[in-house]
Structure formats: C-alpha cells, structure tokens
Amino acid sequence: MSSRTITGAVAALTIALTASSGFAAEKKLTIGVADALTGGGAVYGLPQANAVKMAADEINAAGGIKVGSDNYKIDVIAYDDKANPTEATNAVRKLIDRDGVKYILGFCCSGSTSAVASFIGNEKAVMLVGNAAERSITTKKIPNLVRTRPPADYTGQAAGTFIARKGHKRIAVLGALDVGFYAQYVDAVEREVKKTGGEIIAREVFSLRDRDMTPQLTKIRGLNPDAILVVGYVEPAAFVYRQAVELGMNIPRYGFTSGSEEQFLRVTTSEQMEGVWDLRPTELTLLSATKNGIAYHANYTKKYNASPSPSSPYAYDQLYVLKAAIEAAGTVDDTVVVAKAIRGLPVPPQVVMQYQPVDGKMFDVNGQAYTSNGAFQWQKGKWVFVEDLPSDSKAYSQFLSTLN
C-alpha cells in the first residue's frame, strides 16, 4: 500500500470521526417481552407482543429514545411463557441473565405474571405488566413493577352497578371461576347487585379448555334467571354465548372477556352474539377510541393483517410509558431511577387507553394504572361503546393500598 493511500485513509477516517461527533450517538436498547405466544393465553399474549413491536418500530422511526446526547433505538426480544409460571420464570431469567435486558414488558396472564412478580423485586430490572388482572400483583408494593391494566374487581364493581341499574335481581354466573381474578370480578359484581336486593343464584364453572357448556347452561335455564353473566377467556365465553342461543335462552347476556369481533366470530355468528354486553375496562374499540386509538387500530391492522385485540394497547402503552420515563430519568442503566420516574409520570400523550390519573400521575403508589370502565354491546357484528361505567379510581387506589 503506498504512503499516499494510507494518508488518504487516515484523513478520511479523521473527517468521518469529526463529522459524527457533531451528531447524537446512536445506541441500542434491548427490551424484553415475556408473554403467552402459544396456548390458551395467546389470544391476549400474542397481540400484546405484536403491539410492543409496533410501538418499538414507531419510536425508532421517530428517532428513538433520547437520553442526553444519545439516541437509543429499540430492539425487542419476545419469549413465549405459555401463560405457565415455570415457563415465565425461565423466560424472564433468560432475558435478564443471558440477554442482559433491564426492561420487561408484556405479561397477559395472571399465574405467570405472579410467578415473575415474586422475584422481580430483587432484580435490577423494571417489569411492566399488561393484561394480567389478578389484584394481588400490585398489592405487594414492588417498587420496580407497574401495571397498565386495572385489577378485575375495580371493573367488577362498576359492572355490578350497571347490571343492578338494569333491574336484574336473579343473576346466574357461568365462568372460569377457578381463575382468581375472574372470581374477584364476580365477587365485586355480587356486592353491588346485593345493594339493590339482587342476588347471584348460580356460580357454574367452566375450565379454559372446555367447549361444551350445555350442561351448565341447562342447569342455569332451569333456575330461570333474569340475566346471565359470563366471565372467562374469549373462546369458552364465545361457546357459552352460542350455546345459550342454541338452547333458546332469551335473557340478557353480560360478560367480561375483552375479546375482539374477529376472535368471537371464529366460534359464533354475529346473530348469536347480537345484544351481548361486555362490561370491561374502556379498551380498544373503534367507537370508544380516541385519535390515538383509531390510529393504533389502523396501523396494527395494516402491519399484522388482523384486528388488534381490545386489550393489546395495554402493552403498546407500556413502551411509551417506558420511553417517557427513561427520557425523564436521563438514564437507561439505572433501573431504580427509571422505575421511580415511571411512578412520577403524567399520562404520556401517545398512549391508546383512556387512563384516569390518580393525583395527576398515571400510576398510583401501588404502581397501578386505571382506565375508565365501559359498557360495550354487540350490535350488528361490532362491539359498540354504549356508555361509561361509574368508576372511582382514587377510592379504589386507596382500597388497594390497604391490601397486602
């Protein structure tokens, strides 16, 4: 190589280095997702993982996360936890120990989330929980854990008030009542309907893998209830709605499922769903959506060629919360500072769900966020947002603080 070539190369390198020093350095921030990507919980987990990836793409396209003079582009690693506690622990251990991840998002299902929550307090990591609705996840005051979805009984209380207002006195429940948070939802409903002289006349159970609910429905039909309340995962709930019609049960049907139109229509027809109520957090449906929600729905549908599940924005919002917190904290390395910054955040403008801040902050002292609750009704093939359900996030937050 001639001396002229070497001199030229050194000069070019010097120019390149000098030029780049004028710009922000671009770095990579790896975010982990642990969620149910297969199995029964995948109806919630897979859309959540997709939502995080979509948020990461959007943030990267907009320049990434700005920390001082650095710009962090987000890289997402998603592992399947099958909604199983052992698998979830393994997945999170892999993310933290092997992949060096400090921020873990997702978490659709309560059992697997509770397993990770039991040790995350000892880790230099921040855990953002999505759809998992079990109340105890945010009663343990874990400083590096927050949850975007409100607990099930917060919604159950509002649902009970709504059902009682409709004048129903004898309500039969059919659901996955061996799952803690569904039972908590029903307990809260019962407390409210009792206030107006109503009662729960049956608590029939189905498991998450059951598909034939006609025995339970036949028994319920014999009790002649005013209304039926269905709580459980989308698929078994869809079978209940379908089979109730097939058995000629012409009574109001209420539910707590958070399934999308597409998910229900895989099992049942629109005619069989007509008139069904879903009493749940004001999650994503186009009629209840804000401008962000409408954009989210359109972008998700375009990217994944499928409609987003109503609960998937809980995970999408997690990443915008994390972005805001990291930028406020001015660090990606100090997870304690970032976790603290999350607790102090107002609701970021990019989020999709309609959060009800407590004392001006998105998360309360327990690390819990609250959305409004809504009554949605199936009308001509769509979930239609009918009205807000009365929800007092501050009062519930104070109640949550009293639990261990």
Added chain:
Amino acid sequence: MNRSLQSLAWLLVFAALAMLPQVLTVKYYLHLSILALIWVIMAQGQNLIQGYTGYVSIVGAGFMGIGAYSSTLIGMHFQWPIWATMAAAPLVTALFALATGYPSLRVKGHYFAIVTLAFNLIIVIVLVNYKELTNGETGISNIPKPWGGSRDAYFYLVLMLAAAMTALAALIARSRVGEILLAIRQNEDLVGSIGIAAWKYKLFAFVISAMYAGLAGALYAHFQSFINPEIFGVAQSLDAILAVILGGSGTIAGPVIGAFLVVFLPEMLRFADSFRLILYGLILVLATIFMPIGIVGVCKALIGRFSRKEAAS
C-alpha cells in the same frame, strides 16, 4: 462397565456439576440447572415405580404439589424453619401416597395409570378450590428462600440432595427389595406364587416415589418462591414419565439424563418461536420410537457391540 469404573464416572459427573456455578457466567443456565436437578430427584422417584416396578404412575406432579404446598403452608402457619418444612414435605407426601397407593395398587397396567391420573386431577382440583388454605389458582407468592436467595448456594443444596437421592435409588435398586421390584416388573404372578407379598413391595415403591416427588416439590417452592396449582398438573406428570423413558427406564443414570433433557430441551428450542412445541413434540415422538430403551440403553448397547467386536478381533 465394572463397578469401580461406574463409580469413577459418577464422581466425574458430580465434580463437573459442582463446578457449574464457577464456570457458568450466564446465571440463566444455573437457574435451569437447579430446575434440572430438582427434576433429577423427581425422575429418580418416578423411575422406582415406573422403571423398576413396571407401574406407570401419572400422579408424580400431584405429589410434587403436595410437597410444595405442605412445605410452604407449614412454614407460613407454624413458622417452622425452611429446613424443617423441607424435611416434613416428603413425610406429608408419603401419608397421602399411602392413602392413595393402597387402593390404586389393587389394579394393574393401564388401569393403574388411569387411577393415578385421576388422583393427579383430584389433587389439582383440591388445590384450586380449597382457597382458604391454598389461595386457589392465584397461588402463593413470596415463599421464603434460604441464604437470601443465593442461586449458587441453592444449586449446591439441590446438587447434594440430587446426588443423595440418586445414591439412595441405586441402593434400593441393588438391594433385595430392588430385585423383587424387578421381578414384579417381569412377572408379578410368579412373584406371588413363591410366597412374596408383591403388594407390599409395590406400595413401598409407590410411597418412596411419592417421597422423592414431595422433596422435589418443596425444593421447587423455595427456589421459585411462587407456586400455584397449574405447575402440578398432569402435563408435568407426563414430563416425569418422559424423563424416565428418554433417559433410560430401569437405570440409575437414565433419569439424570432425562431430567436435564426435559428442562433444557424446550429452552434450547426457543429459537423456533411458535414452532418450539411442535419441534419438542416431534423430538420426543422420534426419540420414543427409535430409542425405546432410552439414551442409557442405546449407549449400553453400543458399548456392548463395541466390546464384542474387540473381543472377536
């Protein structure tokens, strides 16, 4: 392989495992190794009833659950130290096994498998529905960990216990009791016809197997710090059966190899994303079809063939 060579091989395996906390820079693998060692205990117990006695029990995970819950609940309600609750767990499990084993072992073959499967289902149903005691499907969190949660220390505890339980299984297998268990597997009617009360030995194997599972459950609970009924379902009982079949049924080394496989294989296949479980299932089906005698059996056959060839030449 003669006895001294075998002992040397076991010592080498133990030494290699003992070095893991120093060698492994990524602690995730240590986490998996601890789970695998817990599964070694579970699989050794399963091997006593399945591999040596010839009775396929599908209640292993249920007994593991009884061990996990009894250790946790005794600690919570009576403030016993962790060591005492861990020691009590296999004894509590043994009581349950005695109660369930007596009626179960009146039937043979597939019927025994179905009865034990039903017991596993019942155990899970009780764990889910007896909420006042077990907290139901929500499970129990923050179960105390010894040594402030040090994974290295816990690894050595589990390693020592896995080694001890493996040695105990070897002792049982080589004793007169072990010979009778093998005889029951070969021809139970013949055992009875020479005046041996086969039911006593079957019950012994079943109860000891449950005690192994109970200990494994207690170790799991205090390692993961969280338990709920889902962890102790039939799928996990099938994993225990698979561990024995894959490694080598009726051998001492087989359950050790099988336990590491059922823990590490699904994790190693994470690269396959949603195809992971399909791939895992496929590997298991192929292994069972083409290696019905397990990895240890295949190795023994290869060594035997090699020795015969050498002797002939």
